[in-house]
Amino acid sequence: MGRPGSPPQTETRCPLWALPEELLLLICSYLDARALGRLGQTCRRLCRFTSRDVLWRRLARSCLNAGFSALGVDLVTGVPVKERVKVSQNWRHGRCRRISLLRWKRNLLPWMQLDGDYLYLSQAEDIQVYWLHHNGTSLQRFPQAVFSGHQEDVCRFVLANGHIVSGGGDGNIIIHTLNGSFSFKFLGHEQEVNCVDSQGGIIVSGSRDRTAKVWSLSPGRAGQCLHTVQTEDRVWSIAISPLSSSFVTGTACCGHTSPLRIWDLGSGQLVTCLGTDFHRGAGVLDVFYETPSTLLSCGYDTYIRYWDLRTSTRECVKKWEEPHDSALYCIRSNGNHMIASGSSYYGVVRLWDKRQTRCLQSFFLSSPISSPVYCLRFSTTHLYATLASALYALDFTTS
Numbered sequence: 175m176g177r178p179g180s181p182p183q184t185e186t187r188c189p190l191w192a193l194p195e196e197l198l199l200l201i202c203s204y205l206d207a208r209a210l211g212r213l214g215q216t217c218r219r220l221c222r223f224t225s226r227d228v229l230w231r232r233l234a235r236s237c238l239n240a241g242f243s244a245l246g247v248d249l250v251t252g253v254p255v256k257e258r259v260k261v262s263q264n265w266r267h268g269r270c271r272r273i274s275l276l277r278w279k280r281n282l283l284p285w286m287q288l289d290g291d292y293l294y295l296s297q298a299e300d301i302q303v304y305w306l307h308h309n310g311t312s313l314q315r316f317p318q319a320v321f322s323g324h325q326e327d328v329c330r331f332v333l334a335n336g337h338i339v340s341g342g343g344d345g346n347i348i349i350h351t352l353n354g355s356f357s358f359k360f361l362g363h364e365q366e367v368n369c370v371d372s373q374g375g376i377i378v379s380g381s382r383d384r385t386a387k388v389w390s391l392s393p394g395r396a397g398q399c400l401h402t403v404q405t406e407d408r409v410w411s412i413a414i415s416p417l418s419s420s421f422v423t424g425t426a427c428c429g430h431t432s433p434l435r436i437w438d439l440g441s442g443q444l445v446t447c448l449g450t451d452f453h454r455g456a457g458v459l460d461v462f463y464e465t466p467s468t469l470l471s472c473g474y475d476t477y478i479r480y481w482d483l484r485t486s487t488r489e490c491v492k493k494w495e496e497p498h499d500s501a502l503y504c505i506r507s508n509g510n511h512m513i514a515s516g517s518s519y520y521g522v523v524r525l526w527d528k529r530q531t532r533c534l535q536s537f538f539l540s541s542p543i544s545s546p547v548y549c550l551r552f553s554t555t556h557l558y559a560t561l562a563s564a565l566y567a568l569d570f571t572t573s
Contacts, residue, residue, distance in 0.1 A: 190220065191219065198223070199228070199229070202223075202224065202229050203229070203232065206233070207230075207233050207259055207263075210224050210229060210230075210233075211224070225254065225256055227254065227255040227256070230254075230255040230256045230258075230259050231246070231248075231255055233259050234255050234258060234259050234262070235510075236511075237258075237259055237262035237263075237266075237511075238262050238265045238266045238511055238512045238525075238527060238534075239262050239265045239508050239510075239511070239512045239552070239554055240255070240258040240259055240261075240262045240554060241253070241255075241258050241508075241554045242510060243509045243510055244464075244465075244509060244510045249509070250554055253554070258554050261554060261555055261570055261571055262554070264570040264571070264572065265512070265525065265535075265570050266527075266534065266535075267535075268525075268534075268535035268536075268537070269570065269572055270537075270557075270568045270569055270570045270572060271311075271568070271569040271572045272537070272539065272566060272567075272568055272569075273311050273312075273566065273567045273568075273569060274564055274565075274566055275311075275312065275313050275558075275564075275565045275566065275567050276295070276304075276313060276564065276565040277563060277564045277565075278297065278563055278564070279563070280563070281545075281562040281563055282296075282297065282298055282327065282562060282563070283327060283329070283548055283562070284296050284297065284548055284549065284560040284561075284562075284565070285328065285329070285330050285331055285548065285549045285560070286549045286550075286551055286558065286560050286565070287331065287332065287333050287551065288551045288553070288558065289333055291305060291306050291308070292304065292305060292306065292318075293305075293306050293313065293558065294331070294333065294338070295560070295565065296327075296328040296331060296340070298327050298328070299322060299323075299324045299325065299326065299327060299328065299342070300320050300321065300322050300324075300328070301320070301321040301322075301328060301331055301338060301340060301350075302317035302319070302320050302321075303317055303318050303319040303320070303321075304317050304318065305318055309569075310553070310555055310556040310567065310569065310571075311556070311567055311569050319354060321338055321340075321348075321350045321354075321357075323346075323348045323350075323357060323359050324340065324342035324343070324344055324346060324348060325342070325344040325346070326342050326343030326344040326366070327342060327343045328340050328341070328342050328343075329341050329342055329343060329366055329367055329368050329369065330367070330368065330369045330370050331370065332370055332371055332372050333352070334371075334372035334373055334391075335372070335374075335375070335391070336351060336352050336353075337349050337350060337351055337352065337372070337391070338350040338351075338352065339370050339372045339377055339391070340370065341362065341366075341367025341368070341369065341370040341379055341381075342366065342367060343366040343367075344366070345361055345362060345363045345364060345365055345366060345367060345381070346359055346360065346361055346362060346367070347359070347360055347361075347362035347367060347370065347377065347379055347389070347397070349377075349391065349396060349397075358396050358397060360397040362379050362381070362387060362389070363379065363381035363382075363383050363385065363387070364381070364383040365381055365382040365383040366381060366382050367379050367380070367381050368380055368381060368382060368408070368409055368410055368411075369409060369410065369411050369412040370412065371412050371413050371414045371421065372391060372414070373414045373416075373418050374414075374418040375390065375391045375392045376388060376389070376390065376391060376400075376414065376418065376439065377389040377390075377391050378412050378414055378421045378439075379412065380405070380409025380410070380411070380412040380423055381408075381409055382408045382409075384404065384405050384406060384407055384408060384409070385402055385403060385404060385405060385409070386402075386403040386405055386409050386412060386421075386423050386437070387399055387401065387402050387403070388400045388401040388402075388403075388421075388439060388442060400442075401441070401442030402442070403423070403437055403442050405423055405425050405435070406425075406429050406431060407425035407426050407427065407428055407429050407431065407433070408425060408426040408428070408457075409423050409424070409425050409426075410424050410425065410426060410457055410458060410459050410460075410473070411423070411424035411458055411459055411460050411461045411471075411473075412424070412461070413461045413462065413463050413469070414439065414463075415439075415463055415466050416463055416465065416466045417466045418439060419438070419439055419440070419466075420436050420437060420438055420439050420445055421436070421437055421439055422434060422435065422436050422437075422448075422461050422463075422469060423435055423437065424457070424458025424459065424460070424461045424471060424473065425457065425458065426455075426457040427452055427453075427454060427455055427456045427457045427458070427473075427474075428454065428455065428457075431447070432447035432448060432449055432450070432452060433449075433452055433456060433457055433458045433473070434447065434448035434449055434452075434458055434461070434471055434481075435447050435448070436448065436483075446483075446487045447487065448471075448481055448487050448490075449479070449487075449488065449489065449490065450488050450489070451489075452475065453475065455474060456473060456474050456475035457473050457474045458471050458472070458473040459472060459473040459474065459501070459502065459503050459504070460472050460473070460502070460503065460504045460505050462505055462506060462507055464507055464509050465509075467482060467483045467484045468480070468481065468482050468483070469481050469483075470505050470507055470513065471505075472502035472503075472504070472505045472515060473501065473502060474501045476495055476496040476499050476500060476501060476502060477493045477494065477495050477496070477502075478493060478494045478496075478502060478505060478513060478515055478526065479492075479493045480492040480493065480528070492528070494513075494526055494531070494532075494533070496515070496517060496524070496533075497524075497532075497533055497536075498517070498519070498522070500517040500518045500519050500522070501517070501518040501546075502515050502516065502517060502518070503516050503517065503518055503546045503547055503548055504516040504547060504548065504549050504550055506550055506551060506552060508552075511527055511528050511529060512525060512526070512527065512528075513525070513526040513528065514526070514550055514552055514557060515550075516546065516547025516548070516549070516550050516559060517546070517547060518546045519544050519546070520538050520539075520540055520541045520542075520543075520544050520545070521538060521539030521540030521541070521544075521545050521546070521547055521559070521561045521566070522536060522537070522538055522539070522547065523536070523537045523539060523547055523550060523557065523559050523568070524536050524537075537568060539559060539561060539564075539566045540561050540562075540564070545561040545562040545563065546561070546562070547559050547560070547561060548560050548561065548562070555569070555570055555571050556568065556569055556570065556571075557570070
């Protein structure tokens with residue numbers, strides 16, 4: 175209530191609205207998330223004004239996981255930036271709800287991919303496709319599609335150019351179209367295909383038989399081997415550079431060569447080796463390109479390593495050690511500040527902030543029964559992790 179005789183307080187008399195919009199935007203640009211949120215609580219017009227994406231973009235770029243790349247590119251559409259900034263605080267502080275989405279009776283080595291509202295999950299010899307409900311915390315009861323063909327377990331698979339490319343323990347590589355109208359199978363290696371990647375009409379595969387191979391995915395040439403690379407060691411992980419000019423292999427490091435090597439995609443020739451301080455047995459289990467010149471690796475030596483090819487190939491620019499000295503089975507990055515890793519014991523998922531040296535948050539998904547985290551994927555609101563006998567989700571939209 176105002177004083178007797180004073181004019182009624184209305185939203186239109188707010189002094190801020192006397193300022194030009196450009197000046198008001200400038201003033202708001204100096205506010206942090208809390209101050210900007212409180213300003214929006216003063217009146218309806220300011221609530222609408224302070225909800226604009228343009229005011230939250232600057233804050234979102236510095237958040238842990240708000241859907242922006244390191245260059246400021248918005249990777250998420252249709253979700254207000256303000257809401258993503260709010261949810262990112264839950265990621266930082268570890269506020270989430272754990273949900274068991276799917277369980278199976280026997281222990282497997284499941285792999286997973288996310289594609290919008292669909293989750294692709296390998297189950298022994300098959301790849302099953304589930305529809306994710308819009309809340310992200312429940313699956314359709316039965317798979318919408320099942321892709322088969324391997325005689326042994328699927329080791330890894332990727333989604334690329336409307337195809338599923340999978341490698342199996344039977345040494346075969348299978349190419350399925352996502353609409354299920356076409357599949358092609360060929361013998362890729364003499365032993366199990368531990369890893370595959372595909373991009374721009376090319377497939378690369380790595381095997382226990384100590385070779386990596388480059389294959390054509392082009393129409394009329396699908397399954398044609400373009401190059402065979404002798405890695406001298408078992409290949410556990412592989413990834414194609416975003417420029418499709420080279421690929422990296424992560425090997426078991428049982429020999430005397432670096433477990434991380436980059437090869438030219440066109441010729442199959444060795445380009446460079448990464449690192450000089452790997453110990454024998456420090457095999458690389460997962461690799462992930464963030465940009466054409468930066469990538470992450472992890473494995474048996476318990477470290478996440480961040481490589482920048484523009485500075486040095488002899489040493490990583492930064493590394494983070496797993497606190498409990500466990501092997502790291504998988505990593506994933508949002509291309510900006512956050513890294514998620516999966517450990518070899520008790521289903522431990524850890525969140526890391528590249529700007530810090532220690533682990534930010536830890537989640538134990540299979541305690542007291544121990545299981546590795548074989549694969550993980552995440553969006554701005556949920557993280558999904560596959561263990562030996564279950565698929566879990568962490569929901570960070572909780573208030």
